[in-house]
Amino acid sequence: MGRGSEDAKQAPSELDSSKELLKELGAIIRSSYDGMFITDGDGVVLRLNDAYERITGIKASEIMGKNMKCLVEAGYFDESVTLHVIEKRTTITINQTVKKDRKILVTGTPLFDEQGKLFRVVTNVRDITELVQLQNQLLKTKAQTLKYKTELSHLRAMHIQNHEMVTRSPKMARVIELSMKIADVDSNVLITGESGTGKELIAKLIHKHGKTTARPFIKINCAAIPEQLLESELFGYEGGAFTGAKKEGKPGLFELAHNGTLFLDEVGDLPLLLQVKLLRAIQEKEIMRVGSTRSITVNARIIAATHRDIAKMIQHGTFREDLYYRLMVVPINLPPLRERKEDVPLLIMHFIEKFNKHFGYNKRILPEVIDKLVEYSWPGNVRELENVIERMMVTAAGEALTADLVPETIWNKNFLPKKGTKLKEAVAQTEAYLLTECYKEYRSWQKVAEVLGIDRTTVFRKAVRYGLEKK
Numbered sequence: 001m002g003r004g005s006e007d008a009k010q011a012p013s014e015l016d017s018s019k020e021l022l023k024e025l026g027a028i029i030r031s032s033y034d035g036m037f038i039t040d041g042d043g044v045v046l047r048l049n050d051a052y053e054r055i056t057g058i059k060a061s062e063i064m065g066k067n068m069k070c071l072v073e074a075g076y077f078d079e080s081v082t083l084h085v086i087e088k089r090t091t092i093t094i095n096q097t098v099k100k101d102r103k104i105l106v107t108g109t110p111l112f113d114e115q116g117k118l119f120r121v122v123t124n125v126r127d128i129t130e131l132v133q134l135q136n137q138l139l140k141t142k143a144q145t146l147k148y149k150t151e152l153s154h155l156r157a158m159h160i161q162n163h164e165m166v167t168r169s170p171k172m173a174r175v176i177e178l179s180m181k182i183a184d185v186d187s188n189v190l191i192t193g194e195s196g197t198g199k200e201l202i203a204k205l206i207h208k209h210g211k212t213t214a215r216p217f218i219k220i221n222c223a224a225i226p227e228q229l230l231e232s233e234l235f236g237y238e239g240g241a242f243t244g245a246k247k248e249g250k251p252g253l254f255e256l257a258h259n260g261t262l263f264l265d266e267v268g269d270l271p272l273l274l275q276v277k278l279l280r281a282i283q284e285k286e287i288m289r290v291g292s293t294r295s296i297t298v299n300a301r302i303i304a305a306t307h308r309d310i311a312k313m314i315q316h317g318t319f320r321e322d323l324y325y326r327l328m329v330v331p332i333n334l335p336p337l338r339e340r341k342e343d344v345p346l347l348i349m350h351f352i353e354k355f356n357k358h359f360g361y362n363k364r365i366l367p368e369v370i371d372k373l374v375e376y377s378w379p380g381n382v383r384e385l386e387n388v389i390e391r392m393m394v395t396a397a398g399e400a401l402t403a404d405l406v407p408e409t410i411w412n413k414n415f416l417p418k419k420g421t422k423l424k425e426a427v428a429q430t431e432a433y434l435l436t437e438c439y440k441e442y443r444s445w446q447k448v449a450e451v452l453g454i455d456r457t458t459v460f461r462k463a464v465r466y467g468l469e470k471k
């Protein structure tokens with residue numbers, strides 16, 4: 001009896017707190033900035049807030065108590081997330097467009113009772129029109145930035161073509177663009193390509209457009225210096241390190257290139273012993289002068305170049321694989337001139353202008369001569385072309401560079417000196433012809449020397465004399 005009256009006393013307060021809770025919930029739903037929309041388990045609309053009306057433009061009075069299926073059929077919605085949730089019994093999010101152009105993000109969540117029966121679907125609606133607009137704007141801006149970047153690097157490349165490197169070849173344009181891109185970082189670069197293709201020019205370009213441009217650009221031709229001297233040239237020596245050494249010692253090129261660029265030309269010709277030392281210098285950023293036990297810190301960007309097939313040299317054990325990977329962080333390959341014939345006329349005009357200025361001439365070339373020069377395969381690449389143009393210009397009697405000035409080796413596959421040529425000149429022409437033809441086949445002066453049965457230094461000297469190799 002006493003207990004019954006206690007229950008009766010408690011009942012109104014539980015009811016009160018439930019009422020209080022309901023009021024609170026109603027206030028929360030009403031005040032939500034996101035739209036809220038609630039149906040029962042069959043999709044009958046029970047409740048929606050002001051934000052929902054604002055976002056969708058649909059009034060509560062139009063849809064209250066109606067089933068979502070009927071509302072879709074009546075054209076209020078083209079798709080109903082509530083119906084998807086009822087079907088799939090899981091939370092679902094979709095994007096919708098309302099009021100013609102308002103983008104909304106709609107998320108429906110199922111609520112289950114204790115028996116697992118679906119009894120409510122709560123839908124949250126967020127107006128994301130501004131967000132989508134911002135996202136589109138961002139995408140547009142990104143695309144525009146990319147376009148400007150591409151245009152800028154193209155313009156830079158064009159500027160370089162006009163001022164330093166002459167080319168209209170797409171392959172070379174890509175090489176120049178890559179060189180510009182990597183100019184600012186200090187990664188090592190390995191430039192490969194046949195002799196005379198412009199490897200040194202590219203190395204200078206990278207240096208010139210990089211952060212170290214005011215710093216030294218030090219070049220060493222690993223093939224041109226005798227092996228015994230190469231080590232002291234590269235790493236320097238202490239006073240009295242060997243007979244003939246300067247008393248005060250001498251810094252090596254590595255030291256001189258500190259904070260700048262060290263250009264190792266013909267790196268494929270570096271003896272194995274020096275490859276080890278070079279690897280150590282690159283890895284540890286330290287060198288030791290010949291005859292010294294003291295380490296010196298050096299910080300130089302290495303740009304190496306070679307016309308040799310280093311991968312083959314690694315197979316034959318004449319080039320260290322670890323050094324190769326240290327050098328070719330950025331590999332750049334220059335195509336031979338015969339693979340970019342479109343550059344030949346441009347280069348011809350460039351060199352004619354250069355030598356006209358240099359010699360104070362006013363010479364010009366006939367179009368049919370340009371055609372003939374384009375046909376030729378240029379085994380010595382741009383350097384050979386430059387030498388041929390110079391030779392034609394200095395030997396031309398008048399102002400026109402005519403067909404008879406084109407060297408016989410270019411005209412004629414079965415070359416023979418012309419009748420009446422002085423013997424000395426005929427010998428020179430024959431030598432130049434043999435060297436050119438042989439080099440075209442083997443692409444190595446060492447091999448040419450073997451095939452022609454003379455020593456390497458003689459071949460090299462003759463190649464320089466005939467403009468097939470640089471001095």
Ligand SMILES: Nc1ncnc2c1ncn2[C@@H]1O[C@H](COP(=O)(O)OP(=O)(O)OP(=O)(O)O)[C@@H](O)[C@H]1O
Binds near residue numbers: 194196306382383386
């Ligand atoms: N695209 C170019 N425009 C103008 N001049 C060029 C171009 N390419 C090469 N040259 C000129 O051709 C000559 C040879 O170029 P460079 O010395 O850079 O070639 P290389 O590949 O380093 O040769 P090697 O392998 O024999 O050392 C140079 O006089 C250079 O100025």
